[in-house]
Amino acid sequence: MLRLKSASASNTLIPGRRVLALGASLAGLDEGVLRGAAIEMGSIAHLEVPSASAFDLILIDADAWEPPSLAAAVKALSALQPPPPVLMVGANLPAGLVRNLMRLEAADILEAPYSPEQLASTIQTLLVNAGPRPIDAAGAGGSRCWAVAGAVGGSGATTVAIEIANCLATQSKKSRSVCLVDLNLADGAAAAYLGAAPTTRLADFGNAADRIDAAMLQAFVTPVSKGLDLMAGVRDPNAFDTVGRDAILRMLEVACEVYDWVILDMPRHRRVWTLEVLAGCDEVLVISELTVPALLAARAQSDEIEEGLSGGLRPRIVLNRLASRMFGPAPSVTEAEKALQRKAEAGISSDWEAAAASVNLGGPIAQHRPKSKIVKDIQQLVERLAVQPPRRATAPKAA
Ligand SMILES: Nc1ncnc2c1ncn2[C@@H]1O[C@H](COP(=O)(O)OP(=O)(O)OP(=O)(O)O)[C@@H](O)[C@H]1O
Ligand SMILES: [Mg+2]
Numbered sequence: 001m002l003r004l005k006s007a008s009a010s011n012t013l014i015p016g017r018r019v020l021a022l023g024a025s026l027a028g029l030d031e032g033v034l035r036g037a038a039i040e041m042g043s044i045a046h047l048e049v050p051s052a053s054a055f056d057l058i059l060i061d062a063d064a065w066e067p068p069s070l071a072a073a074v075k076a077l078s079a080l081q082p083p084p085p086v087l088m089v090g091a092n093l094p095a096g097l098v099r100n101l102m103r104l105e106a107a108d109i110l111e112a113p114y115s116p117e118q119l120a121s122t123i124q125t126l127l128v129n130a131g132p133r134p135i136d137a138a139g140a141g142g143s144r145c146w147a148v149a150g151a152v153g154g155s156g157a158t159t160v161a162i163e164i165a166n167c168l169a170t171q172s173k174k175s176r177s178v179c180l181v182d183l184n185l186a187d188g189a190a191a192a193y194l195g196a197a198p199t200t201r202l203a204d205f206g207n208a209a210d211r212i213d214a215a216m217l218q219a220f221v222t223p224v225s226k227g228l229d230l231m232a233g234v235r236d237p238n239a240f241d242t243v244g245r246d247a248i249l250r251m252l253e254v255a256c257e258v259y260d261w262v263i264l265d266m267p268r269h270r271r272v273w274t275l276e277v278l279a280g281c282d283e284v285l286v287i288s289e290l291t292v293p294a295l296l297a298a299r300a301q302s303d304e305i306e307e308g309l310s311g312g313l314r315p316r317i318v319l320n321r322l323a324s325r326m327f328g329p330a331p332s333v334t335e336a337e338k339a340l341q342r343k344a345e346a347g348i349s350s351d352w353e354a355a356a357a358s359v360n361l362g363g364p365i366a367q368h369r370p371k372s373k374i375v376k377d378i379q380q381l382v383e384r385l386a387v388q389p390p391r392r393a394t395a396p397k398a399a
Contacts, residue, residue, distance in 0.1 A: 055084045147285065290336055
């Protein structure tokens with residue numbers, strides 16, 4: 001029996017992955033090499049299409065199964081477009097079986113006996129070569145709506161909302177799958193950051209909520225890229241007074257019917273519709289910086305949202321602009337979590353050059369500075385959140 005539990009997985013590709021493991025020798029990996037992954041122990045029957053497509057990685061102990069039936073099951077996997085990466089381990093790896101395995105797009109073998117470190121590095125290489133997993137909201141149970149709110153002004157809510165929306169749009173590979181909605185009705189910055197012309201005069205929706213349907217919504221969005229549309233209003237100091245609650249809720253309701261993903265850039269101050277909008281979201285991200293006032297505000301805002309929703313939806317706090325080297329008395333992430341009295345969901349690196357370049361050129365950071373650490377951090381956050389089951393308390397609905 002392998003001592004897999006002792007291996008530590010020091011990589012960030014694993015958390016949140018769904019892994020199918022076939023063979024008793026592979027039990028216990030979630031406490032070692034695959035810490036943070038959601039592992040299902042299964043049998044050859046689980047390799048059947050389409051259930052196998054639900055996994056991000058398949059591990060098979062070839063010694064645990066009859067070679068002919070295993071070879072047939074592996075062959076059937078190639079019908080998936082694309083099949084998940086497969087790693088086969090074992091002391092007995094017949095040529096016919098290996099041949100079928102190698103016909104898959106991403107597959108590898110590891111001969112037993114092997115060390116936990118060898119197993120970890122082979123899995124990592126497979127996952128890297130397989131690239132980011134396609135994110136499919138429909139597969140995750142219909143449209144998904146995530147709200148992004150800043151704990152204090154300038155904490156990076158608009159930047160994070162844009163990068164999340166762009167990341168989802170790129171990975172979902174479908175056209176017009178994501179809509180970024182700027183709910184800073186009076187002076188939202190999303191359109192300017194993206195170099196897009198805002199077309200909506202949300203005030204034109206006025207209070208005529210019942211007239212809003214999919215066709216009308218399309219007239220109000222600006223295409224940003226193949227997968228991403230933006231709904232943002234032109235600057236209008238009175239917009240918060242002229243756009244009614246029903247119109248906002250109806251507009252979001254329709255957006256959730258039309259798009260796989262709806263990402264909301266929330267106004268920082270609470271409006272009459274804020275809690276109802278958040279209740280319709282699967283995730284609420286509160287963006288904070290690593291300063292004491294911002295952390296205290298993030299904690300207060302998260303508590304207020306939690307109390308206001310009373311539906312079990314817990315905002316997740318994201319620490320933005322984390323510097324790799326801190327000068328001066330900035331709190332560490334551990335100190336930040338103490339101040340927050342909860343764990344931070346994620347950290348986003350600081351990269352002023354990339355952030356400034358992208359807003360000046362107009363477009364996501366991922367487009368103008370794809371190598372920025374911000375892009376990698378956002379991708380990890382998105383992948384982790386996308387595999388969470390939808391948490392929506394109530395669908396966004398106009399009364
Ligand atoms: N991770 C980051 N690294 C460096 N600069 C960043 C980062 N995130 C945001 N910025 C920059 O910080 C500034 C504020 O960001 P942003 O406008 O996204 O914040 P906000 O919370 O939406 O602000 P507001 O309260 O005005 O809505 C911008 O200049 C943006 O480019
Ligand atoms: Mg903003």
